[in-house]
Amino acid sequence: MKYSVLVVATFFLFSCVQNSQKAETDPIQNVDKHSKAEVQFDKEKVDFGVIPQDTLVTALYQIKNTGSDTLKITDIQPDCSCTSFYVSKFKIAPNDTALVQLNINTFHKHGNIEQYTVLVTNTKKKFYSLKNTAIVN
Amino acid sequence: MKSVVKFSVVAAFICFYSCKSEKKSDYSTAKNKSEKLIKFNNVAIDSIQLDSINTSYVGEIYIKDNSLYFLDSRFCFLHEFKKDGSIVHSYIGQGSGKNELPVKNVTFFSFLPSGGSFFMGTGYDCYIFNEKYERINDYAINWRPTHTYEELLDKPDPSIPEMYSLVYGGKVRAYGDDLIFPIVSQHRAYNPTMKTYAAEARIFASMSLKNGYIKDIYGGFPPFFSKNFDFMVFGFPIFDIDQKNNYKVSFGADSLIYDIDDNMNVKKSFGFKGRNMKTEFKNTSDMELFNSNYHEQSKLNGHYTFLEFFENKDLLFRGYSKGIGEASDGLQIYKDNALIADIDVPRGFRMSGIIDNEVYSNAFIDQSKNAIKVYKFKLTN
Numbered sequence: 001m002k003y004s005v006l007v008v009a010t011f012f013l014f015s016c017v018q019n020s021q022k023a024e025t026d027p028i029q030n031v032d033k034h035s036k037a038e039v040q041f042d043k044e045k046v047d048f049g050v051i052p053q054d055t056l057v058t059a060l061y062q063i064k065n066t067g068s069d070t071l072k073i074t075d076i077q078p079d080c081s082c083t084s085f086y087v088s089k090f091k092i093a094p095n096d097t098a099l100v101q102l103n104i105n106t107f108h109k110h111g112n113i114e115q116y117t118v119l120v121t122n123t124k125k126k127f128y129s130l131k132n133t134a135i136v137n
Numbered sequence: 138m139k140s141v142v143k144f145s146v147v148a149a150f151i152c153f154y155s156c157k158s159e160k161k162s163d164y165s166t167a168k169n170k171s172e173k174l175i176k177f178n179n180v181a182i183d184s185i186q187l188d189s190i191n192t193s194y195v196g197e198i199y200i201k202d203n204s205l206y207f208l209d210s211r212f213c214f215l216h217e218f219k220k221d222g223s224i225v226h227s228y229i230g231q232g233s234g235k236n237e238l239p240v241k242n243v244t245f246f247s248f249l250p251s252g253g254s255f256f257m258g259t260g261y262d263c264y265i266f267n268e269k270y271e272r273i274n275d276y277a278i279n280w281r282p283t284h285t286y287e288e289l290l291d292k293p294d295p296s297i298p299e300m301y302s303l304v305y306g307g308k309v310r311a312y313g314d315d316l317i318f319p320i321v322s323q324h325r326a327y328n329p330t331m332k333t334y335a336a337e338a339r340i341f342a343s344m345s346l347k348n349g350y351i352k353d354i355y356g357g358f359p360p361f362f363s364k365n366f367d368f369m370v371f372g373f374p375i376f377d378i379d380q381k382n383n384y385k386v387s388f389g390a391d392s393l394i395y396d397i398d399d400n401m402n403v404k405k406s407f408g409f410k411g412r413n414m415k416t417e418f419k420n421t422s423d424m425e426l427f428n429s430n431y432h433e434q435s436k437l438n439g440h441y442t443f444l445e446f447f448e449n450k451d452l453l454f455r456g457y458s459k460g461i462g463e464a465s466d467g468l469q470i471y472k473d474n475a476l477i478a479d480i481d482v483p484r485g486f487r488m489s490g491i492i493d494n495e496v497y498s499n500a501f502i503d504q505s506k507n508a509i510k511v512y513k514f515k516l517t518n
Binding site: 045077079108110111116118120125126127129131 | 191192193194195211212230231241242429432433436504505
């Protein structure tokens with residue numbers, strides 16, 4: 001009798017754990033509802049205008065943690081080998097800020113360029129995209 | 138012992154020849170059956186706005202079972218929308234979890250006849266998901282390499298798969314257990330900047346969806362390109378496949394559409410040049426300049442951009458750009474061999490499919506307004 005009560009209790013315990021894990025992600029947007037880190041960018045796009053070929057230009061983005069938990073940048077993914085990056089810190093305390101610097105090399109580039117760099121974080125939305133555009137002459 | 142040696146020689150011989158593709162297109166027997174039976178000259182184009190989503194704003198629209206799907210190629214989400222643009226569900230997403238996609242950029246995607254989906258990353262890495270969006274298979278494309286780069290420099294061979302790579306920006310098509318896609322050789326010793334390329338190169342590859350093995354490379358360019366070297370800058374095929382594995386093939390810079398069977402016999406050709414297309418193409422003889430020349434030429438000149446065939450309606454859609462100074466792109470609609478409409482569509486228009494007799498476009502993205510728009514128009518009878 002004791003044994004069967006234990007089995008039933010265990011079953012309910014695990015089914016509750018499974019349900020709470022499912023509830024952590026919104027099926028519509030795939031966001032993590034329980035994350036308390038939040039991010040605010042000063043901008044999400046830099047347009048360099050007309051720039052020469054074979055040169056290096058830099059875009060600076062400021063990130064602020066507007067949440068109540070530590071903001072973690074877990075990955076930075078430029079879509080071009082011509083883009084390198086520097087991040088002032090990967091863990092940002094609440095109300096603190098960090099800088100993301102994207103360096104774009106226009107070697108062998110020509111015409112309109114559109115480059116996207118994805119930031120992966122521990123926020124609800126998880127992914128953010130920073131866009132750099134230019135016309136290379 | 139002698140018989141063993143004999144067997145080995147025969148086996149090696151068979152293996153060597155089975156690696157080479159002999160399935161080339163023969164265009165010489167194709168009869169031109171072009172007809173013009175214009176039924177309408179314009180359509181009322183409407184648009185729908187997709188619900189706001191968390192997106193990189195880099196992606197494309199696909200259609201399955203009367204739903205629109207926006208594949209976010211950077212965040213790797215597949216967002217499902219109703220045909221009015223309202224969000225239904227978001228699937229997959231980038232990550233290393235069991236049912237996530239471990240890629241930073243999706244370069245090719247296709248729904249599969251099984252109901253599942255095919256994704257490719259940037260390094261020929263392929264991922265298969267079932268209809269419940271569970272990841273069920275991963276592999277890399279096996280181009281069957283047997284030569285070093287240097288060996289191929291000395292003796293390039295257009296009949297072996299390892300000479301080729303995918304045509305990026307093109308469409309892949311799933312047929313049965315295979316994935317079919319256009320290919321191009323970008324090898325220093327053999328590429329489209331060479332005058333012999335159009336006569337010898339293969340244009341398609343079939344890959345096993347089970348393991349990524351390149352089963353065959355096949356098809357070829359019509360003689361038009363051997364005679365018009367400058368047109369090779371837009372020589373890449375656009376194509377669709379019907380239920381019997383017959384191909385409808387067109388090329389960026391050739392006004393004809395070719396009806397080709399699964400053995401690459403060209404049965405017929407048809408088609409007309411799009412309206413107001415500028416076609417003063419200039420190819421380059423330097424492979425290093427091929428891509429920049431392509432972009433330059435695509436601003437100045439028009440070319441055919443996509444082809445979609447709907448067997449149940451016997452309708453073929455072919456889109457084209459017109460070149461510098463033109464405010465719109467064009468869309469031709471063929472029924473059987475006959476051109477029944479050649480209409481103006483917004484610049485950049487591609488077709489994602491048909492739902493309830495309405496044609497839906499690709500995604501038109503305005504990141505400054507956080508907006509993704511899809512054009513649509515009704516097919517008239």
